[in-house]
Structures are given as C-alpha cells and as structure tokens.
Amino acid sequence: MKKMTYAEAIRDGMRVEMQRDANVYIAGEDVGKFGGCFGVTAGLFDEFPGRVLDTPISETAIVGHAVGAAAAGLRPVVEIMFIDFMGVCMDELFNQAAKMRYMFGGKAKVPMVVRTPCGGGMTASAQHSQCIEAWFTHIPGIKTIMPSTPADAKGLMAAAIRDDNPVMYIEHKQLLAMSGEVPEGEYVIPLGKADIKRAGSDVTIVAWSWMLHKALAAADQLAKEGISAEVVDLRTLVPLDKECILQSVAKTNRLVVVNEAVRTSGFAGEIAAIVVEEGFDLLDAPIVRVTALDIPVPFNAKLEAVYLPNETKIIAAVKSLF
Amino acid sequence: MSDVTKEQLLDFYKTMLTIRKFEDKAAELFAAGRLPGFVHLYSGEEAVATGVCASLTNKDYITSTHRGHGHLIAKGGQVDKMMAELFAKVTGYCKGRGGSMHIADVDLGILGANGIVGAGQPIAVGAAFANQYLKNDAVSVCFFGDAASNRGTFHEALNLASVWKLPVIFVCENNRFGISMNQKDHMNIVDVSQRAISYGIPGITIDGNDVAAVYETAKDAISRARKGEGPSLIECKTWRHYGHFQGDAGLYKDAQEQEEWLKKDPILKLEDKLKVLKFAKDTELKEIQEQIQGQIDAAVAFAENSPEPSPEDVLADVYAP
Structure with missing residues (x-):
C-alpha cells in the first residue's frame, strides 16, 4: 500500500494499464505537457511518448474520434475537462458509442473510457459544477463509474480501461486532493460491486x-x-x-x-x-x-x-x- | 484516365450496376410495403462509392451515411446479408437489429451506415488515428453529403485530422440537396471543397458521375494518406435520382435539372465509355445485367426465407462480455 491522493490514484491506474497494454492511450484538452486542467495526467506525457495527446478544444472530435479508434482496435482514455461539457459531444457518446454493438448485431466493440470531473462546492457556478450522471445511466450500452476514494479510483480505472464497452468514469473535483492508502501495481475492482x-x-x-x-x-x-x-x-x-x-x-x-x-x-x-x-x-x-x-x-x-x-x-x- | 484498364472499368460497371439494381429492388419492395423502416436510395451516386472503394482493402475503414447501401456494396458487402437486414431478418448484417441505416461489418472495415447526419466524420478520424498509431498503412474514408459539411462534426473532424496529419480521406457526395433544401440555400459557396482551405488540407472538386475520374482522384489521395502525407477533401458533384427517402417524390427539384442529370447518369456514362473504347458490346453488357439481376433476386429470396430474430435474444449484445 502507498499513500496517494485520489488524483494520483487515477493517474496510477492509467499508468499501470498503459504499461501492460500498448493500445491504451490518452487524449484530451491540455492533458499533455500541461498535465490536465486538474493535473491528473501530470508526467504521463514524458513517461509514454506519443501516447498522451493534446487535442484542440473540440469535445465532439475528442469523444467522436475515440469511438472510431476503439472500434478499430485501440483503448482510448479521453478527458473531458468538466462533465458540464458533455453536452457538446453527447451524440458521439449516446447515439454512436453506446449503440454500435447492439445496432451492429454484436459484431463491434467500443472499449473507450471518458474521464471527466463533476460536482459543486467550488463556487464554479452553473456550467462547471453539475452532477449529470443520470444522463449516462439512462442510456443502455454505457457503463457509469463514480469512485469516492483513492483506492477505488485506481481499481475502478483499471477495470474501466479493461472493459470492452464505453465507460463514463466520473471523478469529483472535491475529491482530487483527498489522500488514502492505495494498493501498488496492478489493482482491479470489478465493476458492479458496491x-x-x-x-x-x-x-x-x-x-x-x-x-x-x-x-x-x-x-x-x-x-x-x-x-x-x-x-x-x-x-x-x-x-x-x-x-x-x-x-x-x-x-x-x-x-x-x-x-x-x-x-x-x-x-x-x-x-x-x-x-x-x-x-x-x-x-x-x-x-x-x-x-x-x-x-x-x-x-x-x-x-x-x-x-x-x-x-x-x-x-x-x-x-x-x- | 489512361491508367484505368478494361478489367477495372468492367469491375466498376459490375459494382455500380449491383448498387443500382439493389436500390431499384429496395424501392420496389418499399413501395409494395414489404420493407419496414426508412430507405434512402443511392441511385445516381454509384460512381462515387465505386471509384473510391476500388483503391481500398478490408484493412481500410469507411464510415457511411443514412444513404449507405452503395458504400457497403462497393466496400465488399454481400447483397444477400444486406437485403436480409433491410427485411429485419436474423441473417442480416446486424441480425435485424440495425436496419438500412445501421448496416456495418467491422471485418470488412465498414464502421457503419449512420442515422445521424455528419456523425461518421469524427469516427472516421478515430479509425484513421488507430491506423496511424498502429502503423499499419491502412487509411479511413469518410463519406458524407453536402449538407453534412454544415455540421459542427465536419469542422472538428477535419481540423483534428489536419492537426494530427491523419490518413483519412473526406469524400463529399454533393448531390445538391440536404433533404429538400437546395445547396444554394444551405450554404453560400458553390464548391464544398473550398472548405478544405480552412483546415490547411488539399481540397478538390470533380465530376462525381465519372467513375474513372473519381477512381484516379481518390487513388492519389489514398496513396498520399498511406504515405503519411495527411488528409484530403474530395468533393464529387452528383445527383440523387430519387427523393431524400423512398416515398419523397422530390417535388422541390427543378424538373429540367432533374432531366439533365438523368442524362448524366453515371451508369449510362460508363456504358458509353465501354462501348466507345470497344471494351464491351451491348450483348456482353446485357449478360452482366442479367447476371446481377439474378444475384439481387436471389438476395431477396434469401431475405424473405430467413427467420426473424428471436424475442429471447432481445437483450443480447447491449454490452460486450
């Protein structure tokens, strides 16, 4: 066990999965050298050359490209800077990623993770504070995860990346700095276990x-x-x-x-x-x-x-x- | 043009005719009330899918549209499994769960027809990213219409493809209408290819009813993409013979214009060319026509004789295991 913050635990979860599977990559706004708006991807850009990609401010292309990349064999982990921005790229998630497998008669799989922070209490007002998880739980074909501790954040990230379905991995801004004991190395918590x-x-x-x-x-x-x-x-x-x-x-x-x-x-x-x-x-x-x-x-x-x-x-x- | 051989032109003819006869049959079946759902016909635009897909292999990806039958046939889709899907049968490409607007076969590199206008654009970019990431020399082709170039997906997809220099070819089938709306009323430019300038990528406008021209242009763009030289936009000027969907009489079209375009039918054009170049006689073309009609009729019989999906399987495949 090692003491780390929730943000560090998310990063450790991604790092371990990137080490074990070369097809896992990260893309999103300012996730590269800058390390992400909340610093969650810090250091990964140097650690995994060519596998942590900055995108334009372009949520439709971020989630939309992930759908195509996942259907073509990769395992994208994309970051949407605030969950409130999901409205910009909702079609890509709910009409494309979520429905592909079923509509295509079970012949496709779309293993992609959308990481995004939710939540209030930061005086961030109406477009940067929401909890809209029910949008995603209302769409068959998507899995929705909301970890509350550093250890869960790591173990559920590993499970999300290994899952062959689109997964909404919803972080909470208030939890990013919270510390806790986290297992080192590979650590997977099965999805669907309270x-x-x-x-x-x-x-x-x-x-x-x-x-x-x-x-x-x-x-x-x-x-x-x-x-x-x-x-x-x-x-x-x-x-x-x-x-x-x-x-x-x-x-x-x-x-x-x-x-x-x-x-x-x-x-x-x-x-x-x-x-x-x-x-x-x-x-x-x-x-x-x-x-x-x-x-x-x-x-x-x-x-x-x-x-x-x-x-x-x-x-x-x-x-x-x- | 000179690079196109007799064999290639005859192959193009067979593919285009397969598409046309598939669509003619779908129109007939739909009018007779024998097909459920919506049907959007590709008749008149066959040269585009055929000319582009001629330079693709199964490792290359395409994204298609609601008007997708032509792309699927040109990319190697089997007409019997397609027809079965139109009939919502379990032997269809999607086991009767998708229908005309969602036919896909990832093994053939077909990432799906799509019910949302413009939705294929970022998906094609993602598949192209996978090709680049995996260094597998494959490319992606994104088919879309003139009206889809007005969507935000178009802007975001072309911009990202350009910034990341991805192996993707954007093929705009400019059939002049977004449902009922004439191009001159839905954008203030004549050539969609001009939009390429905004993204710093090559853009070209060609006659989309000339299959040899489409083939040559697409071949160059595909070859550039395979060499890592980035995306391009090809606008193919064409015309849809029918309305937006089967059942739309297309009364918003100018009658004279419709008549002129029917004279420029890509299949008639190719037949003329084959005869002028003495690559085929009328009798040989007739033989091909009969052979393809036989395949389409067999596809309908296959579809009609196939079982419907079982209600017990309705929950299957929502999630991958």
Whole structure:
C-alpha cells in the first residue's frame, strides 16, 4: 500500500494499464505537457511518448474520434475537462458509442473510457459544477463509474480501461486532493460491486462520489445520538449492485439515498424505485431522498450551500424515519 | 484516365450496376410495403462509392451515411446479408437489429451506415488515428453529403485530422440537396471543397458521375494518406435520382435539372465509355445485367426465407462480455 491522493490514484491506474497494454492511450484538452486542467495526467506525457495527446478544444472530435479508434482496435482514455461539457459531444457518446454493438448485431466493440470531473462546492457556478450522471445511466450500452476514494479510483480505472464497452468514469473535483492508502501495481475492482463503507443496523444510507463522505460524516454524528447507520457506496451506477442495497435494507429496514444531482429524474429516484419494487416488504418507513435543489448551480457560496446536500440535511432525513 | 484498364472499368460497371439494381429492388419492395423502416436510395451516386472503394482493402475503414447501401456494396458487402437486414431478418448484417441505416461489418472495415447526419466524420478520424498509431498503412474514408459539411462534426473532424496529419480521406457526395433544401440555400459557396482551405488540407472538386475520374482522384489521395502525407477533401458533384427517402417524390427539384442529370447518369456514362473504347458490346453488357439481376433476386429470396430474430435474444449484445 502507498499513500496517494485520489488524483494520483487515477493517474496510477492509467499508468499501470498503459504499461501492460500498448493500445491504451490518452487524449484530451491540455492533458499533455500541461498535465490536465486538474493535473491528473501530470508526467504521463514524458513517461509514454506519443501516447498522451493534446487535442484542440473540440469535445465532439475528442469523444467522436475515440469511438472510431476503439472500434478499430485501440483503448482510448479521453478527458473531458468538466462533465458540464458533455453536452457538446453527447451524440458521439449516446447515439454512436453506446449503440454500435447492439445496432451492429454484436459484431463491434467500443472499449473507450471518458474521464471527466463533476460536482459543486467550488463556487464554479452553473456550467462547471453539475452532477449529470443520470444522463449516462439512462442510456443502455454505457457503463457509469463514480469512485469516492483513492483506492477505488485506481481499481475502478483499471477495470474501466479493461472493459470492452464505453465507460463514463466520473471523478469529483472535491475529491482530487483527498489522500488514502492505495494498493501498488496492478489493482482491479470489478465493476458492479458496491462497497459497505460503514456497517450499521438502524438505517441504510446509499451514496456515491463526494456525497459518500457527507454520508459518513452524518453517520458519525448519528452514532453519537444512538442511531447506527450503514453507509453503502455504490461505486458503479451501471452496472448496479442491487443485491448489496437490498441486503442492507433487509438488515436496517430504512433507506435514505443521497445524491448531489438535482432531484427530478435523478439516480436517487432510480434506487428508490428499485427498492420499492423489489423490497417493499423490507421497509418500515418511507424512502427519503436527499438531493440538490431543482435549480441551476448558483455562483454565490451561500446560495450554493443551500443548493447542495450536506450532513445536516442527511441527519434530518434519517431522523425523520424514526 | 489512361491508367484505368478494361478489367477495372468492367469491375466498376459490375459494382455500380449491383448498387443500382439493389436500390431499384429496395424501392420496389418499399413501395409494395414489404420493407419496414426508412430507405434512402443511392441511385445516381454509384460512381462515387465505386471509384473510391476500388483503391481500398478490408484493412481500410469507411464510415457511411443514412444513404449507405452503395458504400457497403462497393466496400465488399454481400447483397444477400444486406437485403436480409433491410427485411429485419436474423441473417442480416446486424441480425435485424440495425436496419438500412445501421448496416456495418467491422471485418470488412465498414464502421457503419449512420442515422445521424455528419456523425461518421469524427469516427472516421478515430479509425484513421488507430491506423496511424498502429502503423499499419491502412487509411479511413469518410463519406458524407453536402449538407453534412454544415455540421459542427465536419469542422472538428477535419481540423483534428489536419492537426494530427491523419490518413483519412473526406469524400463529399454533393448531390445538391440536404433533404429538400437546395445547396444554394444551405450554404453560400458553390464548391464544398473550398472548405478544405480552412483546415490547411488539399481540397478538390470533380465530376462525381465519372467513375474513372473519381477512381484516379481518390487513388492519389489514398496513396498520399498511406504515405503519411495527411488528409484530403474530395468533393464529387452528383445527383440523387430519387427523393431524400423512398416515398419523397422530390417535388422541390427543378424538373429540367432533374432531366439533365438523368442524362448524366453515371451508369449510362460508363456504358458509353465501354462501348466507345470497344471494351464491351451491348450483348456482353446485357449478360452482366442479367447476371446481377439474378444475384439481387436471389438476395431477396434469401431475405424473405430467413427467420426473424428471436424475442429471447432481445437483450443480447447491449454490452460486450
């Protein structure tokens, strides 16, 4: 094990995969000498000559070229500087990458990773702060990953690169500097496995990405008040580890889902629907969602704090179930 | 022109005629209500796909369009599996899951027809990047129409291809219409090839109904790309005989213009040439026509006698294992 930041762990994940497979390459805006807008690819340009490519500011070409390169045998890992820019290249992802294999009768494979940071709390306002993971989970053919710790970031990156499908690998800006113990060398976490980050018996809190840490902080506080919360980190949204969620609810009989995205049509609603459909008898109380408000992300820090979910809102949601 | 041999011209003739007869049959079947979905016919534009693909191998990639049947046949697609796909049968190229607008065969280097106008452009650039990265001497060809050159994908694809000096040839089939909209109303230039200037790559406009001219021009561009000399844009002026889709009567076309272009039919042009050069007599051409008609009829029989996909398989192949 080695102590590294979440950003370093993502980089280490890419580095190890680039060492073991010559067909893996990186492309994106300022990912080369500059090392990426958030420094995630720093040093790889020199370490892997010809395999870390700066592109023009041209998201359609970045994702679109990755589709063609992947269909032609490579394993591109492309960076979209902020997830908010995905609207610029959405056709390339959702009509091309996601559908090729099915439309072509199973004869094509599109092993590509789109790395992109999401999330708020940085006063980056409405076009640089969003959590739009539900856009991607709504499209069959794409897998969606949202790691919350350095170790998960590395292991899930390896799995994403080795996967033969288009994968949205969604980082969180608030987590990039977070440190943690990370296994050295090859380390792969299978996609579709949730992780219980804290065991508990009175209530299940499902969360992912930055909100996982808010859920853990809330669970600490709740423990002091005599409520034992189990915190489930989804890690991958598609494929989803339904079993882990249902087993936890079977134990606690109560569920709170925390999602940094806006409320309407968000992935928290999907979790709630699944548990109602497949685990209604397990529930002793209604399911509660803790989400952002249905508004564009405001610039002012005080307004943004109102917009975002936080520990206080999670604690209040949990208490409302007892 | 002088480089084109008798054998090549006869090969071109067979390919162009296969495309034409495939499209004639598709039109007939669609009008009779025997084909599901949409059908966009390539009739009138056969010289472009044929002349370009003549210099490609299975290792080279193409991206096609919603009007893709011609590209697929010219790139080596089998008419029986294509027809079966039009019929949505399990023996089709896509097992009945794609249809006319999504026929593909990666083994033949066909990265798909496409239902989104302009979507093939960045995909072709990516395949060309793979060729460059793998140093395999293969190239990519991107077919698209005049109207697709108005899309943002066109700009981003040509710019990236130029900056990375990729082995890709952009072939614009200027059939003068974006659905119903005349080129003079959807762009303020006459020659799409002028757009190459913006990207610092060669651009040329040629007669897209002259298969020998298309062949010679594309051969040069492909050869340059294989040598690592970068992308180029070829605009082929042509004309679609039918409407945008089967069922569109094309009433927005000028009747006189339509008549003039029908006289410039690329297949008639090639037949004249074959006869003038004494490469083929009428009887020999008739023999070829009958042989190809037989193949198309057999393809329809194959398609009609094929089973539909099983509902039990509806979930297969969403994800690769």
